[in-house]
Amino acid sequence: MSETEWPSFERAPAVAFVDVDGTLLAETTTFLFARILLRHGLIRRSFLLRAFYHGLQHRLGRLDYGRLIAYGLKNISRIPVVELERIAYENFTEYVRPRLYDGVVDHFNELRRRGTPIVLVSSSPGLVIEPLSLYLGCTATLTTPVVIERNRMIGMGTGPACYGEGKLYWAERWAEEHGLSMLEAVGYADNWSDRALLQRVGHAVVVHPKGRLLRMARDRGWDIVRPRQPPRSPGRRRWPSKRKT
Numbered sequence: 001m002s003e004t005e006w007p008s009f010e011r012a013p014a015v016a017f018v019d020v021d022g023t024l025l026a027e028t029t030t031f032l033f034a035r036i037l038l039r040h041g042l043i044r045r046s047f048l049l050r051a052f053y054h055g056l057q058h059r060l061g062r063l064d065y066g067r068l069i070a071y072g073l074k075n076i077s078r079i080p081v082v083e084l085e086r087i088a089y090e091n092f093t094e095y096v097r098p099r100l101y102d103g104v105v106d107h108f109n110e111l112r113r114r115g116t117p118i119v120l121v122s123s124s125p126g127l128v129i130e131p132l133s134l135y136l137g138c139t140a141t142l143t144t145p146v147v148i149e150r151n152r153m154i155g156m157g158t159g160p161a162c163y164g165e166g167k168l169y170w171a172e173r174w175a176e177e178h179g180l181s182m183l184e185a186v187g188y189a190d191n192w193s194d195r196a197l198l199q200r201v202g203h204a205v206v207v208h209p210k211g212r213l214l215r216m217a218r219d220r221g222w223d224i225v226r227p228r229q230p231p232r233s234p235g236r237r238r239w240p241s242k243r244k245t
Contacts, residue, residue, distance in 0.1 A: 005103070005225070005227075006103050006104075006106075006107035006205075006225055006227065007205055007223045007225065009111075009114075009186070009203070012111065012114035012115055012116045013111070013116050013184060013185055013186040013202075013203060014116070014175075014180045014181060014184035014185055015116060015117045015119060015139075015174075015175060015178070015180050015184075015185045015186075016108070016111055016116050016117070016118050016119065016185070016186045016187075016188065017119050017121050017142075017167075017171045017185060017186070017187045017188070017197060017201065018108075018118060018119065018120050018121065018138075018187075018188045019120075019121055019122060019167070019187075019188060019189040019190060019191070019194055019197075020120055020121075020122040020124060020129060020132065021122065021123075021124065021190075021191075022190035022191060022207065022208065023188050023189055023190045023207045024100055024101060024104050024132070025096065025099040025100050025101060025104075026099065026101070026208070026229050027095075027096075027099050028124075029091075029096060029122070029124045029128050029129065029132075030072070030124045030125070030128060032091055032095040032096060032099075033087070033088065033091050033124075033125075033128045035095070036087055036090060036091045036094070036095065037076070037079075037087065040087060042076075042079055042087075043075055043076070072125075076153065077152055077153055077154055078152070079152075080151045080152065081127070081148055081151050081152065081153060082151060084127055084153070085127050085130075088127050088128050088130065088131055089131045091128070091131075092131035092132055092135070093131075096131070096132055097132075097135065098230060099229070099230065100230070101207075101227035101228065101229060101230075102227050102228040102229075102230060103227055104136075104227070105135075105136065108136050108137075109137070112137055116186075117138075117139035117140070117178075118136060118137065118138040118139055119138060119139055119140045119141070119142060119171070119174060120132070120133050120136075120138050120140075120141045120142065120143075121142045121143075121162065121167045121170060121171055121197065122141070122142070122143050122162060123143070123144060123161065123162050123163040123166075123167075124143060125143060125144070125146065125153075126141060126143040126144075126146070129141055129143055140174060142162055142167075142170040142171065142174060143162050144156060144157075144161045144162045144163070144166070145157030145158060145159055163193065164193045164194075164196065165196050167194060167196065167197045168196040168197045168200055171185075171187075171197055171200075172200070181202075182200050182201055182202070183201070183202040184202055185201040185202060185203070186201055186202070186203040186204070186205060187200070187201035187203070187204050187205065188205045188206075188207065189204075189205075189206060189207070190206060190207040190208055190209065190213075191213065192211070192212050192213045194213075195213065195216065198222065199220075203223070204217070204220070204222040204223070205222065205223040205224075205225060206222055206223070206224055206225070207225050207226070207227065208225075208226050208227075209224060
């Protein structure tokens with residue numbers, strides 16, 4: 001199999017647990033969302049820089065997700081959830097969908113056609129991921145639970161953050177609730193922090209792995225995929241300026 005191609009399966013997996021950032025697109029969805037919030041004048045540029053920094057920490061496998069979610073919720077708690085949801089769809093249309101790796105849609109459409117439920121497992125907020133989940137026809141979306149009161153996100157809910165070992169916790173819980181075996185599941189991820197989930201499923205697929213994850217994938221015989229990135233639009237701005245009101 002060419003590393004630019006997504007894997008094929010003789011027998012359809014019982015479920016596919018799929019990471020998002022770095023796995024389906026070469027970006028951090030939360031950072032893209034922060035950029036569009038800045039464009040709408042809803043956050044300060046310092047928040048965007050902080051999101052960019054945490055995105056780098058995630059790629060290095062050193063992200064303190066608890067600190068990140070607390071900081072993020074503090075900065076957006078004044079924004080109504082319905083407004084955040086609207087902007088999340090705008091973010092998906094403008095920034096997320098055009099950046100999906102080549103073959104993502106066709107690959108997961110084929111899995112769904114064969115009866116495999118697609119479950120996104122992401123550390124990004126649920127409302128940021130939901131448009132992508134609908135677009136790919138996912139059965140479920142597992143993210144860090146948050147508490148919403150009076151149409152505002154005020155803090156984290158019960159259970160671990162959906163990051164690192166937390167991704168495995170939520171995936172195992174979902175599989176148990178639906179009577180599915182993790183050994184019959186496939187997991188897709190790109191980061192060293194995702195290794196707990198990758199080691200638990202019966203079939204692991206790693207996307208653009210580097211360093212320790214690449215060595216682990218080779219040692220364990222996991223599928224390694226390096227899909228191409230779509231070309232960037234020449235007119236796209238990297239740092240959107242604050243929109244005048």
